[in-house]
Amino acid sequence: MVQPNSTKRGSLSENQAAFLLLLPFLTVYALFLVYPFFRGIWISLHDWNLLEVAFNPAAKQFVGLSNYERVMWGRNIEWSLFSSPLAQLLGVIALLAAAWFAMRLQLSRVTAIALAIFGILLIVAPGFHPGPEGRWFSPRFWPTVGNTLLFVAWAVPGVTLSALVLAAALDRETRAMGILRTLFFISQVLSVTVVTLIWQIMFSPRQGLIANITEFFGGSPVVWLTDERFAMAAIVIATVWWSLGIAMILFLAGLQDISKDLKEAAELDSAIGVRAFWYITLPNLKRTITLVIVLQIILHFQVFGQSHLMTNGGPNDTTQVLVRYIYQTAFRDSELGRASAMAVFLFVIMGAFSILQFVIGREED
Amino acid sequence: MKTTVVSAVLATIVTSGISAQELTLGRFFGACEDAGTDTKTSVGEACIIQSIINAASEEIEGVTIDTLPTDWGNYYDQLKASYAGGTPPDVHVMHRHRIPEFAGFGALAEISGDLESVGIDPTNWTDSARAAVSYKDGIYGVPMDLHANLWHINMDLMEKAGLVVDGKPVLPGSPQEMLVHARKLKEATGQDYLAADFAQFPIGVRMVLALMWQQDANIFSDDGTATINSDAGKKAIETVTQLFDAELANPQLNYADSQQAFLNGEVAILVNGTWVVDLYTSEAANEESELSNYYVADFPQLFTEGATWADSHLWAIPSPVKSDEKKYQAALKVLAFINEHNIDWARTGHLAVRQSVLDSDEYAALPHRSEYTATASIARDTPPSTQYGAIQDVLNRELQAIWLTDKPIEAALSDAELEVQSLLDR
Numbered sequence: 001m002v003q004p005n006s007t008k009r010g011s012l013s014e015n016q017a018a019f020l021l022l023l024p025f026l027t028v029y030a031l032f033l034v035y036p037f038f039r040g041i042w043i044s045l046h047d048w049n050l051l052e053v054a055f056n057p058a059a060k061q062f063v064g065l066s067n068y069e070r071v072m073w074g075r076n077i078e079w080s081l082f083s084s085p086l087a088q089l090l091g092v093i094a095l096l097a098a099a100w101f102a103m104r105l106q107l108s109r110v111t112a113i114a115l116a117i118f119g120i121l122l123i124v125a126p127g128f129h130p131g132p133e134g135r136w137f138s139p140r141f142w143p144t145v146g147n148t149l150l151f152v153a154w155a156v157p158g159v160t161l162s163a164l165v166l167a168a169a170l171d172r173e174t175r176a177m178g179i180l181r182t183l184f185f186i187s188q189v190l191s192v193t194v195v196t197l198i199w200q201i202m203f204s205p206r207q208g209l210i211a212n213i214t215e216f217f218g219g220s221p222v223v224w225l226t227d228e229r230f231a232m233a234a235i236v237i238a239t240v241w242w243s244l245g246i247a248m249i250l251f252l253a254g255l256q257d258i259s260k261d262l263k264e265a266a267e268l269d270s271a272i273g274v275r276a277f278w279y280i281t282l283p284n285l286k287r288t289i290t291l292v293i294v295l296q297i298i299l300h301f302q303v304f305g306q307s308h309l310m311t312n313g314g315p316n317d318t319t320q321v322l323v324r325y326i327y328q329t330a331f332r333d334s335e336l337g338r339a340s341a342m343a344v345f346l347f348v349i350m351g352a353f354s355i356l357q358f359v360i361g362r363e364e365d
Numbered sequence: 366m367k368t369t370v371v372s373a374v375l376a377t378i379v380t381s382g383i384s385a386q387e388l389t390l391g392r393f394f395g396a397c398e399d400a401g402t403d404t405k406t407s408v409g410e411a412c413i414i415q416s417i418i419n420a421a422s423e424e425i426e427g428v429t430i431d432t433l434p435t436d437w438g439n440y441y442d443q444l445k446a447s448y449a450g451g452t453p454p455d456v457h458v459m460h461r462h463r464i465p466e467f468a469g470f471g472a473l474a475e476i477s478g479d480l481e482s483v484g485i486d487p488t489n490w491t492d493s494a495r496a497a498v499s500y501k502d503g504i505y506g507v508p509m510d511l512h513a514n515l516w517h518i519n520m521d522l523m524e525k526a527g528l529v530v531d532g533k534p535v536l537p538g539s540p541q542e543m544l545v546h547a548r549k550l551k552e553a554t555g556q557d558y559l560a561a562d563f564a565q566f567p568i569g570v571r572m573v574l575a576l577m578w579q580q581d582a583n584i585f586s587d588d589g590t591a592t593i594n595s596d597a598g599k600k601a602i603e604t605v606t607q608l609f610d611a612e613l614a615n616p617q618l619n620y621a622d623s624q625q626a627f628l629n630g631e632v633a634i635l636v637n638g639t640w641v642v643d644l645y646t647s648e649a650a651n652e653e654s655e656l657s658n659y660y661v662a663d664f665p666q667l668f669t670e671g672a673t674w675a676d677s678h679l680w681a682i683p684s685p686v687k688s689d690e691k692k693y694q695a696a697l698k699v700l701a702f703i704n705e706h707n708i709d710w711a712r713t714g715h716l717a718v719r720q721s722v723l724d725s726d727e728y729a730a731l732p733h734r735s736e737y738t739a740t741a742s743i744a745r746d747t748p749p750s751t752q753y754g755a756i757q758d759v760l761n762r763e764l765q766a767i768w769l770t771d772k773p774i775e776a777a778l779s780d781a782e783l784e785v786q787s788l789l790d791r
Contacts, residue, residue, distance in 0.1 A: 050449050051445055051448055051449065051466065051467070051470045051472060053449075054449040054450075054451070054472075055448075055471045135783070137787075139780075205617075205622065206622055207625075223617040225564075225619070226564035226617045226618075226769060227617060227769070311565075314564070314565065314762065314765055314769075315564065315765045315766070315770055316762060316765055316769060317762055317766075327442070331442035331445055331446060332441065332442055332754050332755060332758070333752070333754075333755045334445065335791075
């Protein structure tokens with residue numbers, strides 16, 4: 001029973017149908033993501049007091065890019081090559097490595113360019129410093145960015161490596177492994193409040209599990225959360241424990257994608273255990289590893305709860321991170337414009353990593 | 366059966382909709398499950414205030430109160446966001462130090478003309494309480510207490526160190542004497558002399574502020590000039606750090622840990638607020654507690670004049686509520702009810718704000734009340750500023766840098782002064 005006429009009249013073109021089906025998503029996306037994003041940029045161009053503007057909308061004032069200047073710049077800022085030798089040396093090494101690998105064709109062009117850009121940034125960015133009589137307008141901003149980078153630099157390898165090892169160990173079809181997989185994933189579903197509460201108790205020098213163990217072996221307990229040497233480590237440990245689950249599941253999925261034939265062939269060539277992992281598993285997991293790393297980088301740049309609830313950003317700002325600074329600037333200090341400028345900065349960083357992931361992903365296709 | 370249930374539900378909805386004015390209420394002080402409506406027996410800030418709120422909801426005709434869930438640490442952030450979003454709680458608690466910011470931007474209802482109509486007598490408030498809720502020419506809240514830093518003392522430890530005379534603790538009269546006492550106590554008991562939260566919550570800041578005020582100095586002047594980087598600031602900080610350097614106090618304990626150390630009998634003196642007097646009293650009465658002989662003292666005078674950090678809790682109504690007359694009247698009644706129960710709130714250890722309560726026998730009979738009578742007269746705070754929270758944060762950070770990360774005092778004071786000045790200049 002074909003009715004060509006009625007289908008013709010009532011039907012939509014493929015594009016129209018696609019648009020119609022996408023409409024609900026597009027509406028929500030535009031309303032809750034696109035609009036707030038541009039509104040955020042707009043706010044960042046204003047002197048905008050949260051409480052004052054709520055009662056007097058005329059109280060906001062257009063200030064152009066001055067919020068960005070107040071956040072990121074200072075008085076008498078100078079640039080020199082040796083103001084931050086360690087980071088700049090690292091940048092030079094990255095730059096040389098990029099050139100070396102590119103010449104020997106061991107890296108693809110895009111990766112080499114990415115590494116080179118990273119190196120140049122490391123040489124240029126830390127070179128800025130206040131000259132004589134100079135001062136950053138927001139002396140806490142760049143140290144906070146540094147702390148966030150440090151957190152990411154510890155948490156991402158921490159999560160990736162431990163999730164990889166766990167996934168490799170648990171990649172077996174037995175009931176015990178199934179239970180263990182669930183157990184390791186369970187921490188992921190907890191909210192940040194619960195996670196930080198658990199770890200605050202764990203780290204407590206008076207009643208904590210860790211302190212009890214140290215005391216049992218005759219050591220004196222470490223005051224994790226208020227000692228400047230351990231506070232960052234403490235929130236990284238809690239974070240690794242918390243965000244292991246998703247990475248582990250991704251790795252498990254990647255492991256199951258590796259063809260059985262490949263493993264059997266390797267086995268015949270007596271590649272088992274660690275050798276098999278190194279020569280067979282790892283190369284085949286490359287894409288998953290890239291995905292996990294980039295996802296983790298984007299996720300951990302937005303760290304907030306661990307620092308806010310466990311250490312209050314302390315001691316002496318050593319665990320103050322970017323999102324907490326944005327939050328405090330907006331809601332405690334009511335400086336919505338300045339906070340939005342910082343948020344745009346954070347967006348640029350995370351956007352860069354998203355692009356990187358996109359580029360690497362396409363290249364491998 | 367079904368119809369009976371449905372009609373019963375409908376009837377409840379309809380009647381409650383007509384008669385009861387529902388109010389939302391925002392507060393900190395922490396959570397209390399099952400506070401009940403008995404305002405006379407509850408213990409601790411959270412349970413006492415919740416029992417008063419529950420009683421108000423039950424006893425005030427036509428008013429039901431919904432206490433919103435809020436988190437203490439982020440209370441003002443949450444409150445500000447709710448104002449900015451146009452949905453503030455109908456009644457909420459706040460501190461005196463936040464009045465310049467909230468009233469200054471027109472967020473709070475001016476209520477001076479409506480107090481008498483609901484039975485609140487502002488002339489019965491103490492001068493400091495009236496000042497706490499006043500901004501320019503108006504009254505923007507109903508005060509609930511004056512709270513201040515006290516010295517909470519374990520008398521058994523002090524006794525062992527020979528620091529008790531006539532049943533009263535011997536407290537130092539100068540920084541040098543404090544060091545002598547602390548050494549004596551360490552030798553006699555092996556325990557630390559003093560503890561406080563120097564690591565997270567700004568109890569250490571409030572201690573240093575008090576020691577600066579005791580030298581007639583302040584962190585900034587009324588005209589908005591930062592004055593922290595001074596000789597008085599240095600002396601105030603050194604008074605504290607000398608104890609850390611001699612290992613007679615531990616700067617790394619946070620609020621919970623320092624309190625636990627005191628209750629475990631591991632430290633003779635805990636610097637903390639009026640809000641824990643009833644809690645420690647009930648702990649001391651507990652057979653199993655290491656703290657059995659508990660005493661409360663005014664913050665001692667170590668320099669030329671007496672001073673201790675103090676603030677006030679007060680209840681306010683958002684200005685938009687005023688446009689809904691029925692809701693506004695209901696909110697005022699809640700404020701009047703809380704004002705009426707000032708004596709119950711004073712049971713926490715806070716100082717009452719109504720003269721009639723202060724003069725009552727019931728107030729005088731509260732535990733340890735006679736031990737800290739001077740606190741009301743030495744209570745102080747920094748000059749009013751819309752940047753109060755941010756300034757406290759700067760001080761907390763820089764002081765922590767000194768005692769937790771060995772930052773030189775001069776460097777911390779000069780950094781703090783620059784940052785506070787830039788906050789004051791905004």
